[in-house]
Amino acid sequence: MSKASDQAYEELRSRILSGELAPGTQLKEEELATLCGVSRTPVRAAIRQLEAELFVRRTDSQRSFVAEWNNDDLEEVFVLRGMLEAYAVRRAATRANASVISGLNAANEAMRTVIEALDFDLPAYLAANARFHALILETAASDRLASLLGKLVLQPVVQQTVRAYSREQLLRSYREHVEITTALAQRDPDWAEALMTAHIRRALHARLEPAEG
Amino acid sequence: MSKASDQAYEELRSRILSGELAPGTQLKEEELATLCGVSRTPVRAAIRQLEAELFVRRTDSQRSFVAEWNNDDLEEVFVLRGMLEAYAVRRAATRANASVISGLNAANEAMRTVIEALDFDLPAYLAANARFHALILETAASDRLASLLGKLVLQPVVQQTVRAYSREQLLRSYREHVEITTALAQRDPDWAEALMTAHIRRALHARLEPAEG
DNA sequence: GAGGACTATTTAGTATACAAAGCACTTTCT
DNA sequence: AGAAAGTGCTTTGTATACTAAATAGTCCTC
Numbered sequence: 001m002s003k004a005s006d007q008a009y010e011e012l013r014s015r016i017l018s019g020e021l022a023p024g025t026q027l028k029e030e031e032l033a034t035l036c037g038v039s040r041t042p043v044r045a046a047i048r049q050l051e052a053e054l055f056v057r058r059t060d061s062q063r064s065f066v067a068e069w070n071n072d073d074l075e076e077v078f079v080l081r082g083m084l085e086a087y088a089v090r091r092a093a094t095r096a097n098a099s100v101i102s103g104l105n106a107a108n109e110a111m112r113t114v115i116e117a118l119d120f121d122l123p124a125y126l127a128a129n130a131r132f133h134a135l136i137l138e139t140a141a142s143d144r145l146a147s148l149l150g151k152l153v154l155q156p157v158v159q160q161t162v163r164a165y166s167r168e169q170l171l172r173s174y175r176e177h178v179e180i181t182t183a184l185a186q187r188d189p190d191w192a193e194a195l196m197t198a199h200i201r202r203a204l205h206a207r208l209e210p211a212e213g
Numbered sequence: 214m215s216k217a218s219d220q221a222y223e224e225l226r227s228r229i230l231s232g233e234l235a236p237g238t239q240l241k242e243e244e245l246a247t248l249c250g251v252s253r254t255p256v257r258a259a260i261r262q263l264e265a266e267l268f269v270r271r272t273d274s275q276r277s278f279v280a281e282w283n284n285d286d287l288e289e290v291f292v293l294r295g296m297l298e299a300y301a302v303r304r305a306a307t308r309a310n311a312s313v314i315s316g317l318n319a320a321n322e323a324m325r326t327v328i329e330a331l332d333f334d335l336p337a338y339l340a341a342n343a344r345f346h347a348l349i350l351e352t353a354a355s356d357r358l359a360s361l362l363g364k365l366v367l368q369p370v371v372q373q374t375v376r377a378y379s380r381e382q383l384l385r386s387y388r389e390h391v392e393i394t395t396a397l398a399q400r401d402p403d404w405a406e407a408l409m410t411a412h413i414r415r416a417l418h419a420r421l422e423p424a425e426g
Numbered sequence: 427g428a429g430g431a432c433t434a435t436t437t438a439g440t441a442t443a444c445a446a447a448g449c450a451c452t453t454t455c456t
Numbered sequence: 457a458g459a460a461a462g463t464g465c466t467t468t469g470t471a472t473a474c475t476a477a478a479t480a481g482t483c484c485t486c
Contacts, residue, residue: 002275002439002476028467039441044468048258052265054357061448062215062468076357083296144267144289148361215447215469241437252471257438274478275438 004038008046011036016055016066023068027056053151071208078204081152082197084145085133089180089196092139093189100139104181107132108174115170125170132177136184169206173199217251221259224249229268229279236281240269266364284421291417294365295410297358298346302393302409305352306402313352317394320344321387328383338383345390349397382419386412 012032015021027047029040036043047064050056057067092100111128114121137146165173176199183192225245228234240260242253249256260277263269270280305313324341327334350359378386389412396405 004440026467030467040468041440041442045261045439048261054360063448064468073357076355079300080297080357080361083300084293087292087296142289144286144293144365147267148293148364151361152357217470239437243437253438254470254472258469276478277438 002042004042005045008032008036008038008042009049012043012046012050013055016050021066023066025066027064027066074207075204077152078200078207081149082200082204084149084152085136085200086193086197088137088140088142088145088149089184089192090189091142091145092136093184093187093192095139095141096184096187100135101181101185103135104132104177104184107135108177108181111174111177115167115174120167129173136180139184165206173203176202215255217255218258221245221249221251221255222262225256225259225263226268229263234279236279238279240277240279287420288417290365291413291420294362295413295417297362297365298349298413299406299410301350301353301355301358301362302397302405303402304355304358305349306397306400306405308352308354309397309400313348314394314398316348317345317390317397320348321390321394324387324390328380328387333380342386349393352397378419386416389415 012021012027021027029043029047032047033040033043036046047056051058051064055067056064058064107128111125111132114125114128137149140146176195180192180195180199183195225234225240234240242256242260245260246253246256249259260269264271264277268280269277271277320341324338324345327338327341350362353359389408393405393408393412396408
């Protein structure tokens with residue numbers, strides 16, 4: 001995409017994530033065009049993109065709304081994401097080199113630093129987490145897999161998941177990342193896959209049952 | 214989508230499937246607009262749709278080309294499709310009712326009829342095959358899963374796969390469908406899943422090594 | 427003759443005006 | 457009063473003209 005399309009996309013995406021455009025809100029092209037300071041054309045492109053990424057749903061009569069999430073949707077996304085990320089990490093295990101491993105270690109260190117800090121820096125945590133998963137996906141070297149996962153790694157979901165985490169759960173998640181990294185360094189696809197499956201599954205349950213700590 | 218967009222989409226899709234728009238061909242909006250008898254706007258929408266479905270790939274500089282397929286791409290798609298269809302049939306196993314089972318049986322019967330006929334009717338075979346898989350997907354009742362699989366059930370691939378099949382292989386595929394149907398009727402998710410995984414995996418190998426019969 | 431920059435041509439992106447389709451409200455008929 | 461049809465308003469779809477970017481081809485320089 002180009003300038004105006006990107007602008008519209010970023011603008012809408014961030015407003016959806018922040019909740020300014022709440023779930024269920026109807027997205028009207030003209031209104032959004034004014035909001036983003038571009039014409040309807042790039043707004044249309046942005047909406048279609050967000051629709052492909054499941055941030056937006058479309059009715060039969062072609063009207064767009066900010067997607068709403070119930071527990072079934074949530075479980076569905078986590079299960080699918082679990083399958084695909086497990087496959088990704090399996091592929092990554094046979095492709096990871098020293099530079100990948102050190103990249104993963106760096107992301108893990110960043111995450112630990114955030115967790116151990118006195119005031120919790122959510123954006124930094126999310127960035128480190130995203131870097132870890134993105135690096136694995138990149139190492140898996142599968143365009144199609146990346147394209148599918150792109151539609152499932154839904155930031156609002158992850159965000160809420162992290163909010164629901166206690167510090168102990170965050171630490172546990174960090175340790176899982178470290179162990180996955182070890183499995184990759186050992187080039188053990190089975191180990192990596194099993195760990196990733198458990199990792200994603202734990203995130204689902206953390207999200208379904210609010211943290212107790 | 215609406216009239217012009219649909220028209221452009223169908224037009225382009227069928228020309229890609231037929232090979233008239235060969236893999237590697239650059240898709241130029243203006244040219245295609247003339248071809249489809251609509252303006253560039255709906256053509257753009259159609260191209261983006263085909264891109265999401267992986268029929269079309271896009272370069273960094275936003276130019277579009279008909280996707281080319283090598284064996285790695287093929288394997289990747291089959292593996293991903295295998296995972297997702299296995300999950301679909303697992304869900305379907307707990308949701309299938311009598312009407313679903315009879316629908317699957319009908320598709321299977323249609324497939325058998327085509328295989329046993331003297332001159333092989335490829336479109337009829339593909340239709341029966343598609344009906345079987347579509348019905349399972351529908352029974353799985355997961356919008357997101359459907360959306361992901363929609364991007365992977367690539368007709369050109371399936372088409373070539375069937376061409377590569379010998380009559381014996383076709384019969385084997387038919388029998389697998391029958392057995393999957395039985396597993397669903399028994400509401401046995403594990404059985405259904407294992408069968409589906411094997412079914413898709415066999416299709417991959419049939420495609421990779423041309424038929425000997 | 428090769429490399430690099432400039433220009434022309436091709437192609438995609440954007441804005442805008444107009445057309446068509448939905449939706450909601452009102453009004454009318456039973 | 458309820459249902460159905462009509463009408464106007466809202467929203468999306470399409471065409472087209474214009475803008476920006478990228479590519480390829482040419483010419484100049486070394």
